[in-house]
Amino acid sequence: xxxxxxxxxxxxxxxxxxxxxxxxxxxxxxxxxxxxxxxxxxxxxxxxxxxxxxxxxxxxxxxxxxxxxxxxxxxxxxxxxxxxxxxxxxxxxxxxxxxxxxxxxxxxxxxxxxxxxxxxxxxxxxxxxxxxxxxxxxxxxxxxxxxxxxxxxxxxxxxxxxxxxxxxxxxxxxxxxxxxxxxxxxxxxxxxxxxxxxxxxxxxxxxxxxxxxxxxxxxxxxxxxxxxxxxxxxxxxxxxxxxxxxxxx
Amino acid sequence: xxxxxxxxxxxxxxxxxxxxxxxxxxxxxxxxxxxxxxxxxxxxxxxxxxxxxxxxxxxxxxxxxxxxxxxxxxxxxx
Numbered sequence: 176x177x178x179x180x181x182x183x184x185x186x187x188x189x190x191x192x193x194x195x196x197x198x199x200x201x202x203x204x205x206x207x208x209x210x211x212x213x214x215x216x217x218x219x220x221x222x223x224x225x226x227x228x229x230x231x232x233x234x235x236x237x238x239x240x241x242x243x244x245x246x247x248x249x250x251x252x253x254x255x256x257x258x259x260x261x262x263x264x265x266x267x268x269x270x271x272x273x274x275x276x277x278x279x280x281x282x283x284x285x286x287x288x289x290x291x292x293x294x295x296x297x298x299x300x301x302x303x304x305x306x307x308x309x310x311x312x313x314x315x316x317x318x319x320x321x322x323x324x325x326x327x328x329x330x331x332x333x334x335x336x337x338x339x340x341x342x343x344x345x346x347x348x349x350x351x352x353x354x355x356x357x358x359x360x361x362x363x364x365x366x367x368x369x370x371x372x373x374x375x376x377x378x379x380x381x382x383x384x385x386x387x388x389x390x391x392x393x394x395x396x397x398x399x400x401x402x403x404x405x406x407x408x409x410x411x412x413x414x415x416x417x418x419x420x421x422x423x424x
Numbered sequence: 425x426x427x428x429x430x431x432x433x434x435x436x437x438x439x440x441x442x443x444x445x446x447x448x449x450x451x452x453x454x455x456x457x458x459x460x461x462x463x464x465x466x467x468x469x470x471x472x473x474x475x476x477x478x479x480x481x482x483x484x485x486x487x488x489x490x491x492x493x494x495x496x497x498x499x500x501x502x
Contacts, residue, residue: 239439256476274429305428325430
């Protein structure tokens with residue numbers, strides 16, 4: 176009998192009633208010592224949820240295991256749960272990503288942009304390529320002083336046919352990204368296009384790397400800052416949100 | 425598929441053809457896809473659920489190692 180069938184049979188025989196058993200809890204404690212070299216962190220009740228977007232943003236294709244990935248099919252329902260949650264009042268999104276699937280990245284960005292709860296993004300390390308629309312999708316965005324954002328044209332993977340239609344298609348896909356970014360940040364479209372197609376800056380590609388403050392200067396990100404300023408801003412936004420609700424009542 | 429990343433495609437897609445040992449299992453109310461990493465352990469690849477709260481459950485995050493006994497042994501069942 177296969178494992179799957181066995182597991183399903185168990186399910187039919189006896190409906191589980193209780194929560195995960197204590198041995199599972201103990202093993203998490205052991206794991207945190209083994210994996211992180213530290214005891215379990217004290218549980219702090221927080222009204223902020225932290226979402227991390229790291230590595231490659233995985234889309235329609237499961238990435239080979241050497242990639243660290245953010246799975247969009249997991250992030251989307253999380254955002255649904257966060258929007259519905261009565262405990263979570265604000266969401267902090269931390270980015271350190273090298274980009275990835277265009278559709279998956281735009282899906283995450285659109286979901287974050289349409290959340291009714293206050294959102295703040297913080298770019299650490301890097302927020303490259305499709306990480307850019309995610310970084311600007313929040314109510315307020317921060318970038319660490321040393322963090323970078325690469326803006327470059329989209330490339331096609333797989334078989335590319337050298338016909339004008341291929342170029343038009345790519346242009347269309349690019350426009351989706353450009354339109355989203357210009358709608359959710361202060362960067363003018365012409366400026367973003369100029370950064371995207373600039374030559375002579377990147378060694379292997381055309382485009383631009385923005386470091387820390389440069390992202391603010393072009394109007395892409397709102398402020399240079401770290402964890403402290405991001406949390407403070409989020410708390411301020413939550414307060415504002417509360418005041419608004421009270422004002423309406 | 426459109427990949428938008430500064431990393432070279434060869435680096436991102438290396439090893440894509442390698443077959444992986446996926447299997448589908450139901451634990452509690454949640455169906456999930458697991459990847460077998462040894463005889464006794466599997467890793468969560470993704471959840472199949474319509475309950476958004478399942479996706480916030482820290483014990484059900486992708487990458488978590490699930491012991492095979494969790495869904496085979498009745499006594500240690502959730």
